[in-house]
Amino acid sequence: MTASHVIQLDNISYKINGQIILSNISQQVQTNSITTLIGPSGSGKTTLLKLCNALISPTNGQIFVEGQAIDTFEPTVLRRKVGIVLQQAPILRTTVFENLALPRRLQHQTLTTEEALNALIDVGLDESFLMRQATDLSGGQKQKIAIARTLLNNSTILLLDEITSALDPQSVHDIEQLILKLRQRGVTIIWITHSTRQAKDLGDMTWVLMKGELVAAGTTNEIMSSKDSRIQSFLLGRTP
């Protein structure tokens, strides 16, 4: 692994109750890049993100983060370094501010109103949301709060699981701009998306997962022009 690789997956497999979810995945993620992760539902994409956030451990193989084996990190430290926003992440039954303050509270620190406001602006919301009841917000707004909450951990690696799937077109645009801005700030992003447009427009690299196997990985242009019939079928919206 070179210094430019912030995450390295070394022959990763994951099984649960005898069922293979991921099989022998080896790949690297370049520092300060956007890697889009595409593939049909149930292909193991979310599992791969959870492995990188150490919410689960691989059955076989090893994951390295910044050159260090993931299982040698203190889990709480690793999870702050490698942030994750899961699809439809839970929102606490309290105000937006309290939701945003959660990562700090877990470290026995406080969040200032200014920091909370900046986090809201980052995801395209304004100060009027700060003291609103988070559970009263729309699905898209809740998703934005979940993203802002994870960003407040100042993670250097961000794992995003279909975070725009519940958003309206304007919100999708806001989040895409935010992702580009995060990369400019030096954050490395792995992003599960079902949109090939997003992969084309934003992804530096693209990985294609199918039935737990990494069938292709390369620059997004390489993947989009792949001759592999399984990938072509998927990109055209057909079941491979």
Add this chain to the structure above:
Amino acid sequence: MTYTPLALTLIFVLIPLILSRTLNLGLEKDTTIATVRSVIQLLIVGYVLKFVFDTEHLVYLLLMIALMITVATLNARQKGKNIPGITWKLAVTLIVVEVITQGVLLGFHIIPPTPQYIIPISGMLIGNSMVLAILFLNRFSSEIEAHEHEIELILSLGGTPKQAVHRHLTKAIKASMIPTIEAQKTIGLVQLPGMMSGQIIGGADPIQAVQFQILIVFALLTCATLTSIIFGFLIYPSLFNERMQLIKNSFI
């Protein structure tokens, strides 16, 4: 009480048996087994207690209490067989509750240090702790199942297992204590407690019976609080592995 009126109490067994047969409830076998078991168990306990009371030997007293704790532990563990270390966690909880409550009762000379007082009070405390532990387990399991994603969220943000379950642990502790507190609010108004009733029927002065009942009620309050909190804090780490990952279905 002589054996004739005691035998006549079997009418209270015959009534459910006849009703079960008439309405095809299918409870005849279970009712018969429960009746025979309760008679045999109570007779054995009666003779054992008589022996322990007569000898007043510390070893027999401790053996009786150990037996109560063992049976309560084995019974309560059935509700969470798959939880790693549940047996010792239950046993430790019951022992701590017994030591603290009896320590206060005996240490401050609230009750005389004789088996006649220690054994029945221990029985009430350990039995209550056992029920509390089962109530706690049921509630805590439901809480975890219903809020699995929230627990995972806190872990994913860098929270510790304790931070991840704290809210659900507190809710389960409170919920398991509510029946004890509610029962205490209506005590004497809705029903006369068993021990007090027994003493009054046995010919004791009602005021003295009430005094002992107050003692028991207060002791049970501490017992409930200690059981839920000690057992709760001993049991929640079983939900996680050493990598601070939530073990799915660990309480099922």
